[in-house]
Every structure is written in C-alpha cells, then in structure tokens.
Amino acid sequence: MIKNEVISRAIDYILTHIGEPIHVDEIAAYCHFSKHHLSRLFKAETGEGIYEFVKRLKIEQSAFRLKVEPDRSITKISGSYGYSSSNYSTAFKQHYDVSPVHFRRTILERSRTNPIFNNTLPDWESFADCQRKITIEQLPDYYVVYDRHKGSYKSLSEHWCEFLEKHKTYRTEETLLMECTYDDPVITDTDSCLYDLYMTVPEEAPLSPTCYLKGGKFAIYHFKGMVDQIYHGIQSLYNVWLPQSGHFLDERYGFEIYRKVDGDYMEIDICTPIK
CATH class of the missing domain: 3.20.80.10 (Regulatory factor, effector binding domain)
Known part of the structure; x- marks a missing residue:
C-alpha cells in the first residue's frame, strides 16, 4: 500500500496532469516539499523515480487509448500526452519493444487472454448484448x-x-x-x-x-x-x-x-x- 499521503498527493497531481508536460519542480511545489526530498520519498514508496513513473504512465495510458480508440490517429493520441510523432514512436518502442502501429495491430488479440487468471477468454459480447x-x-x-x-x-x-x-x-x-x-x-x-x-x-x-x-x-x-x-x-x-x-x-x-x-x-x- 502507498501509505505516505504526500506521495499519494503527488500521484494525484500526476494523474490529473498526465496530458501535460510534468516537471518534478511542479509536483514538489504542489506537495510543499523540496524536489530532492520528494524524489527520495517517491522512490522509496513506489519503487520508481518520479520521472520514470510519469514517463511510464504517459506511454501506458496512451497505449490504452490506442487500443480502445481505433479510429483516432496515433498522432492525435500521442499529441494528447505531449509527444511529437517521432518522439512518441521512439519512447513507445523503448517501453514495449514494438512500434505503436504494431502494438495497435496486435493488442486486441492479446487481450483475449486474461492476464490476471491466465485463462483464455470466450468471444467478446456483441454490441447488442453489451x-x-x-x-x-x-x-x-x-x-x-x-x-x-x-x-x-x-x-x-x-x-x-x-x-x-x-x-x-x-x-x-x-x-x-x-x-x-x-x-x-x-x-x-x-x-x-x-x-x-x-x-x-x-x-x-x-x-x-x-x-x-x-x-x-x-x-x-x-x-x-x-x-x-x-x-x-x-x-x-x-x-x-x-x-x-x-x-x-x-x-x-x-x-x-x-x-x-x-x-x-x-x-x-x-x-x-x-x-
């Protein structure tokens, strides 16, 4: 559990501003801590550095949008998380080891296996059933x-x-x-x-x-x-x-x-x- 309320507050700030450029100075000011002290606390509480955490969330939340918004362009999705097209492709491939295009092409098939229980799912419900x-x-x-x-x-x-x-x-x-x-x-x-x-x-x-x-x-x-x-x-x-x-x-x-x-x-x- 994340027990430190200051770190939880920092995460709230990150989640609220995930579509914007986020700097450690801004998070620290929001939490009324020095950036060095906050960085040490954040790493100890979450196991990740602040910048590492922000970068991961931006990529993973954009990846979710790639999955559930198939008609929205990769450029628009990446832009909504503060990336240019070239920077996004590089950061995405560093995280997932595949391009955003390949990820979008394969993610639905991979979603047919439940990663929590490791069981193969039946066919998804139809639109009418949903x-x-x-x-x-x-x-x-x-x-x-x-x-x-x-x-x-x-x-x-x-x-x-x-x-x-x-x-x-x-x-x-x-x-x-x-x-x-x-x-x-x-x-x-x-x-x-x-x-x-x-x-x-x-x-x-x-x-x-x-x-x-x-x-x-x-x-x-x-x-x-x-x-x-x-x-x-x-x-x-x-x-x-x-x-x-x-x-x-x-x-x-x-x-x-x-x-x-x-x-x-x-x-x-x-x-x-x-x-």
Whole structure:
C-alpha cells in the first residue's frame, strides 16, 4: 500500500496532469516539499523515480487509448500526452519493444487472454448484448476515504478485507464500496498496476486520506457474474461497445461500484466516463 499521503498527493497531481508536460519542480511545489526530498520519498514508496513513473504512465495510458480508440490517429493520441510523432514512436518502442502501429495491430488479440487468471477468454459480447447491460447516467460526486495500492489486481480481495476492517465503524447500509483500477493489465505489467479502494463516508468523519470522486456523465456496464469473468466484461465494454457507441472517453477516471458480493459471485457497476 502507498501509505505516505504526500506521495499519494503527488500521484494525484500526476494523474490529473498526465496530458501535460510534468516537471518534478511542479509536483514538489504542489506537495510543499523540496524536489530532492520528494524524489527520495517517491522512490522509496513506489519503487520508481518520479520521472520514470510519469514517463511510464504517459506511454501506458496512451497505449490504452490506442487500443480502445481505433479510429483516432496515433498522432492525435500521442499529441494528447505531449509527444511529437517521432518522439512518441521512439519512447513507445523503448517501453514495449514494438512500434505503436504494431502494438495497435496486435493488442486486441492479446487481450483475449486474461492476464490476471491466465485463462483464455470466450468471444467478446456483441454490441447488442453489451447495450442491454449498459445505461447512460449522470452520477454525483462521492466523498470517500480511500487506500491506494501499487501491485497486482490479484491482491484486491486481501486488501479489501483489510480496508473494510479498518473502517468498519463508518460502514452503514447506505455506504457504497468502490474502486478505481487505473491500468489495463494486458498493457501494464501486472505487478505495477495502480488501484484505489474507496468507501463513501460523511464529510465530517475524522478520516484520512479522503477525496471527492468526480461525477458526471458515465456509461455504466451492470456486470453480474463470477470474479474471473469481470475482465471479459470490461474488454467487451471497451473493445466492442465503446468504438460502436458514438460515445468518446472523457479525461476523468472511471470507477467500479460494488452492488453485491457473495463469495466469487459479484454484481458491479463498471462506470466509464464519457463525453
């Protein structure tokens, strides 16, 4: 778990400004730390240097856009993360050892294997099947207490148990349990994924760290099934429904809302920000 709140704050800044040039001086000023002290703390907490972390996130989030926005040009996608065409191709190949063109050509086929459970997926759902499970809704802002982790999604269940035990005093019938998984594990190394666990709490609750999850317009895929089927549903949402829907991804980050958990059976609202 990322326990240092200053480092979590630094990551928040990076995530919010990922489409812009990001300098260590700016992050340090935002966190009210010297850049040298912040750099040492960041490396100790995350295992990565700040610049290394920023560069990786820019490339991996742009790679996700290459995957789910097949009609958007590589030039436009790379530009939205601050790269020129030539610089992007070089940085991308350094990270993935293939060109952006080759990556885009092969990523859908590679996404047919679940990297978390190492099982081959069935055919993705059709657009019509997805459409029946999706609603377009305006969601409010949510005030939450949260834990942030960097590692494998395989640890989610263990971390949820610890998180709920820690905050059980504030859990009521109206409480929502939510999470944000920032990375696609077929694109990001499975041990380097970033994810947050959230629980809605009253604003006056003496807890930390807390934040507001930004609401707005979302496409909500209402998943019902076993835990090892969630990845299949997410891939169907992004690779089948989204490109054909006429909607476009927003810059906000999505999240999942847990509606029911019964052993390995789950009902989850997968909330994808759109515009």
